[in-house]
Amino acid sequence: MVTRKEDFSKWYLQTIQQADLMDYSPVRGCMIFKPDGFEIWEHIQAAFNARFKEEGVRNAYFPMLIPETFFSKEKDHIEGFSPELPWVTEAAGEPLEERLALRPTSETIIGDAYSNWIQSYRDLPMQINQWANVFRWEKKTLPFLRTSEFLWQEGHTAHATAEEAKERTMRMLTIYREVVEELLAVPVVAGEKTPSERFAGAENTYSIEAMMQDGKAVQAGTSHYMGTKFAEAFDIRYLNTDNEHVYAYTTSWGVSTRLIGAMIMMHSDDQGLVLPPKVAPIQVVLVPVGPWQKNPAILEKIEELNTQLKAKGIRTKIDDTDNSPGYKFNEWELRGVPLRIECGPRDLQNEQVIIKLRDESDKKAVPFADFIETIESELTTMQTRLLTTARAMNQANYHTNINTLDELVEHIETKRAAGELPGWVLAGWDGTEESEAKIKELTGFTTRNIPFAGQVEEKTTCIVTGQPAKHTVWLARAY
Amino acid sequence: MVTRKEDFSKWYLQTIQQADLMDYSPVRGCMIFKPDGFEIWEHIQAAFNARFKEEGVRNAYFPMLIPETFFSKEKDHIEGFSPELPWVTEAAGEPLEERLALRPTSETIIGDAYSNWIQSYRDLPMQINQWANVFRWEKKTLPFLRTSEFLWQEGHTAHATAEEAKERTMRMLTIYREVVEELLAVPVVAGEKTPSERFAGAENTYSIEAMMQDGKAVQAGTSHYMGTKFAEAFDIRYLNTDNEHVYAYTTSWGVSTRLIGAMIMMHSDDQGLVLPPKVAPIQVVLVPVGPWQKNPAILEKIEELNTQLKAKGIRTKIDDTDNSPGYKFNEWELRGVPLRIECGPRDLQNEQVIIKLRDESDKKAVPFADFIETIESELTTMQTRLLTTARAMNQANYHTNINTLDELVEHIETKRAAGELPGWVLAGWDGTEESEAKIKELTGFTTRNIPFAGQVEEKTTCIVTGQPAKHTVWLARAY
Numbered sequence: 001m002v003t004r005k006e007d008f009s010k011w012y013l014q015t016i017q018q019a020d021l022m023d024y025s026p027v028r029g030c031m032i033f034k035p036d037g038f039e040i041w042e043h044i045q046a047a048f049n050a051r052f053k054e055e056g057v058r059n060a061y062f063p064m065l066i067p068e069t070f071f072s073k074e075k076d077h078i079e080g081f082s083p084e085l086p087w088v089t090e091a092a093g094e095p096l097e098e099r100l101a102l103r104p105t106s107e108t109i110i111g112d113a114y115s116n117w118i119q120s121y122r123d124l125p126m127q128i129n130q131w132a133n134v135f136r137w138e139k140k141t142l143p144f145l146r147t148s149e150f151l152w153q154e155g156h157t158a159h160a161t162a163e164e165a166k167e168r169t170m171r172m173l174t175i176y177r178e179v180v181e182e183l184l185a186v187p188v189v190a191g192e193k194t195p196s197e198r199f200a201g202a203e204n205t206y207s208i209e210a211m212m213q214d215g216k217a218v219q220a221g222t223s224h225y226m227g228t229k230f231a232e233a234f235d236i237r238y239l240n241t242d243n244e245h246v247y248a249y250t251t252s253w254g255v256s257t258r259l260i261g262a263m264i265m266m267h268s269d270d271q272g273l274v275l276p277p278k279v280a281p282i283q284v285v286l287v288p289v290g291p292w293q294k295n296p297a298i299l300e301k302i303e304e305l306n307t308q309l310k311a312k313g314i315r316t317k318i319d320d321t322d323n324s325p326g327y328k329f330n331e332w333e334l335r336g337v338p339l340r341i342e343c344g345p346r347d348l349q350n351e352q353v354i355i356k357l358r359d360e361s362d363k364k365a366v367p368f369a370d371f372i373e374t375i376e377s378e379l380t381t382m383q384t385r386l387l388t389t390a391r392a393m394n395q396a397n398y399h400t401n402i403n404t405l406d407e408l409v410e411h412i413e414t415k416r417a418a419g420e421l422p423g424w425v426l427a428g429w430d431g432t433e434e435s436e437a438k439i440k441e442l443t444g445f446t447t448r449n450i451p452f453a454g455q456v457e458e459k460t461t462c463i464v465t466g467q468p469a470k471h472t473v474w475l476a477r478a479y
Numbered sequence: 480m481v482t483r484k485e486d487f488s489k490w491y492l493q494t495i496q497q498a499d500l501m502d503y504s505p506v507r508g509c510m511i512f513k514p515d516g517f518e519i520w521e522h523i524q525a526a527f528n529a530r531f532k533e534e535g536v537r538n539a540y541f542p543m544l545i546p547e548t549f550f551s552k553e554k555d556h557i558e559g560f561s562p563e564l565p566w567v568t569e570a571a572g573e574p575l576e577e578r579l580a581l582r583p584t585s586e587t588i589i590g591d592a593y594s595n596w597i598q599s600y601r602d603l604p605m606q607i608n609q610w611a612n613v614f615r616w617e618k619k620t621l622p623f624l625r626t627s628e629f630l631w632q633e634g635h636t637a638h639a640t641a642e643e644a645k646e647r648t649m650r651m652l653t654i655y656r657e658v659v660e661e662l663l664a665v666p667v668v669a670g671e672k673t674p675s676e677r678f679a680g681a682e683n684t685y686s687i688e689a690m691m692q693d694g695k696a697v698q699a700g701t702s703h704y705m706g707t708k709f710a711e712a713f714d715i716r717y718l719n720t721d722n723e724h725v726y727a728y729t730t731s732w733g734v735s736t737r738l739i740g741a742m743i744m745m746h747s748d749d750q751g752l753v754l755p756p757k758v759a760p761i762q763v764v765l766v767p768v769g770p771w772q773k774n775p776a777i778l779e780k781i782e783e784l785n786t787q788l789k790a791k792g793i794r795t796k797i798d799d800t801d802n803s804p805g806y807k808f809n810e811w812e813l814r815g816v817p818l819r820i821e822c823g824p825r826d827l828q829n830e831q832v833i834i835k836l837r838d839e840s841d842k843k844a845v846p847f848a849d850f851i852e853t854i855e856s857e858l859t860t861m862q863t864r865l866l867t868t869a870r871a872m873n874q875a876n877y878h879t880n881i882n883t884l885d886e887l888v889e890h891i892e893t894k895r896a897a898g899e900l901p902g903w904v905l906a907g908w909d910g911t912e913e914s915e916a917k918i919k920e921l922t923g924f925t926t927r928n929i930p931f932a933g934q935v936e937e938k939t940t941c942i943v944t945g946q947p948a949k950h951t952v953w954l955a956r957a958y
Contacts, residue, residue: 023592023595023596025541025542025588026546026549026588026591027542027544027545027546027579030542030543030544031542032539032540032541032542032592033539033540033541034539035537035538035539035607037539038537038538038539038540039537039538041540042538058514058517058518059514059517059518059521060511060512060513060514060516060517061511061512061517061520061630062504062511062512063504063506063509063510063511063628064509064612064628065506065509065565065628066506067505067506070505082572083571083572084571085570085571086544086567086569086570086571086579087567087568087569087570088565088566088567088568088581089566089567089568089569090565090566090568091564091565091566091616092562092563092564092565092616092618093561093562100506100565102567102581109504109505112505113502113511116502117502128514132612133543133611133612137570137571139571149542149543149544151540
């Protein structure tokens with residue numbers, strides 16, 4: 001068992017496999033989402049679907065195969081995506097007349113549909129989301145975080161005005177931040193991506209970025225304002241109230257199964273997976289201890305408690321296998337079950353159970369009389385505690401007093417030599433691609449995003465050139 | 480507006496487009512599921528997920544791309560599917576070393592995974608389902624019923640014994656029948672497919688078959704018993720309690736978005752779509768009538784009633800646009816909304832609303848005092864009534880007294896000449912492929928399934944040869 005300190009990457013791969021969340025596939029870079037891994041995704045889907053519905057966004061499904069000519073309609077889009085596309089070139093024994101791409105994202109095919117569906121201002125806003133598999137043929141892959149096929153949602157909206165489209169873009173970013181923090185207990189920084197990191201074809205791209213336990217960043221969700229670029233490419237025009245045919249303003253926004261990877265890297269420890277209660281397939285495991293097989297009253301009590309838990313909608317499991325308690329404790333810790341309940345002969349006598357929260361080291365006794373209230377509140381508390389712990393870890397690894405590239409290089413070297421995290425560095429940036437490239441070349445750090453005003457103290461000079469800073473950016477190594 | 484009688488196919492296409500359920504796609508044979516069409520699918524998914532969970536079946540997700548070598552492992556499987564496969568041959572600018580098929584079904588890739596996951600009898604049964612997009616490059620396509628890409632669920636289980644696997648196969652067929660009848664109000668006949676109609680690689684295939692309003696059949700779901708055929712092809716073996724390495728017995732079963740097509744063809748009428756309340760995106764539409772714009776009390780009342788409906792979890796819509804009531808009535812009928820509520824000045828005075836069920840011709844007055852109970856019971860009654868009406872239509876078109884091929888040919892000709900449905904014909908069959916082929920050649924009718932014992936009166940002689948019948952089969956034209 002390798003620890004996080006010894007080798008973070010190995011630890012991650014070991015954690016997800018021992019927790020039985022995934023398996024590799026015979027197709028390079030594609031993975032299998034095993035039932036526990038997939039159920040986490042189902043909880044994520046349910047949370048987002050509820051939020052989307054409140055926003056008037058409806059689900060639909062568009063074809064996966066996209067004709068090559070569609071991509072070519074938006075110049076930046078095809079340039080950005082073509083290096084990663086898999087192509088269907090033959091079907092039913094015959095070559096196709098036109099190559100069909102496996103969708104990497106659906107702006108093009110949805111843009112084409114919107115151009116037919118949107119005729120008048122009465123058709124706006126049009127707000128549709130789809131849950132789908134998408135493909136980006138990646139060279140280096142990592143389960144959940146970067147795979148050739150992944151699952152995601154992509155929302156696509158069209159609006160009468162730029163203001164309304166911008167509002168939608170920002171609103172979805174807020175929803176992403178809230179769900180990721182509340183459901184997955186992963187704190188994020190919201191901001192705008194630099195032009196070089198924009199979605200291919202967008203006017204502005206915004207992201208939420210999360211800091212993992214190794215100090216690296218995961219881009220956890222993006223929201224794009226397209227202006228009229230895709231509307232012009234696909235002729236999405238509507239008759240406005242002045243009877244003019246004008247272009248609509250569009251947006252798109254997505255989160256993917258990489259959220260699962262981010263959540264795992266954020267909370268898990270050297271004993272294995274740690275899952276926030278809200279998404280855990282099993283929230284509570286009940287384990288009989290002591291000579292329970294000789295004393296049927298123990299399992300009876302456990303079953304009674306289990307019934308109480310289930311009545312509250314809590315997802316539970318009784319482990320009444322023949323394995324030793326130690327084996328069972330280890331097994332359910334590896335699998336990230338948030339709360340374990342033990343009950344043996346002495347507990348029965350004392351009218352109590354012993355509980356252990358996955359992210360705490362001490363056990364506690366809970367009297368039968370307070371059982372259900374205590375379990376419910378412990379789960380709620382754990383959910384909040386995971387977010388608080390993660391925030392504290394993040395705070396400790398934000399570095400805001402680094403002002404030159406030399407200082408940055410030294411900071412990274414010093415931290416690494418000490419076995420500490422270089423974390424994230426807040427830097428002034430003159431807004432040029434040259435400066436961005438230089439930072440990356442010398443340090444491997446990239447611009448994560450330009451945090452929204454008020455979140456950080458603005459830097460005044462560019463970390464590379466010493467010239468006045470145009471923006472303040474977060475720099476970090478990223479997954 | 481074409482009627483069912485005039486041209487059933489045209490009527491179907493017109494119905495689904497006017498109801499805004501779908502749109503065509505630029506890729507041949509692929510379709511767009513628009514929000515109303517997709518929401519029906521979401522209700523179907525929710526119903527099946529609940530049943531699968533009760534059966535101990537869990538959801539997962541397997542890669543879409545399947546290496547060509549995988550298909551070749553089971554001879555019948557590759558023969559059956561290869562004429563319909565689309566292939567990815569290049570990715571990220573380079574030709575692939577091995578062609579990858581877009582999955583038509585996932586027995587192969589799941590079989591490969593199961594061979595790793597199943598080691599001991601303790602790992603059995605293994606019961607996994609996935610909801611996914613699948614591809615079968617069809618020559619003739621029809622929205623929902625036969626498309627090159629469609630959505631489905633595919634369950635795959637492995638068991639220690641043949642008996643247990645057979646039980647699972649039959650149990651899933653029962654669940655299919657129950658959900659299709661209870662949720663979609665589509666009556667079905669359950670039975671076994673003949674060998675020539677078996678799933679490629681299965682030992683036995685069972686189906687549920689539904690009769691549409693034009694008398695044709697839709698295969699609405701299938702369940703397959705594989706014996707050890709896939710276990711042998713993919714080496715799915717386990718250590719049994721006698722410490723022997725033996726093959727597992729596997730099953731698979733699926734329903735797809737064609738269920739939506741079957742439901743539409745079953746219930747809709749010349750005024751447009753008719754939706755069973757359980758799956759309707761909008762279950763109740765509320766329309767103010769009379770000079771309601773001058774009398775704010777009407778819309779206030781409608782909003783109050785709407786709040787009552789929503790509190791009961793009923794999906795509603797208030798149509799307070801400027802369109803005329805006649806236009807609105809027509810619009811919501813086209814879209815299949817099960818129940819319409821009208822409220823105008825006179826109704827307000829009489830403390831009542833007027834309701835109209837989509838499948839009935841008369842309107843009824845409902846006093847405010849009985850409002851919510853009446854609406855709830857009318858929706859429940861309509862759900863049941865649709866199934867009863869469909870059953871009656873089916874019963875009227877089962878023909879069980881046809882004993883020779885000449886009689887069958889004459890029956891079809893007579894019915895067609897009279898503008899009546901040839902429907903389904905119960906026939907004795909000697910069990911040979913030759914007889915099956917002859918029936919198809921002369922009549923276009925195919926064997927739908929061999930209904931389970933007790934459902935029909937067994938026929939004693941083969942309709943083709945006059946020899947003793949081995950089985951009694953349903954014959955029909957099919958989608």
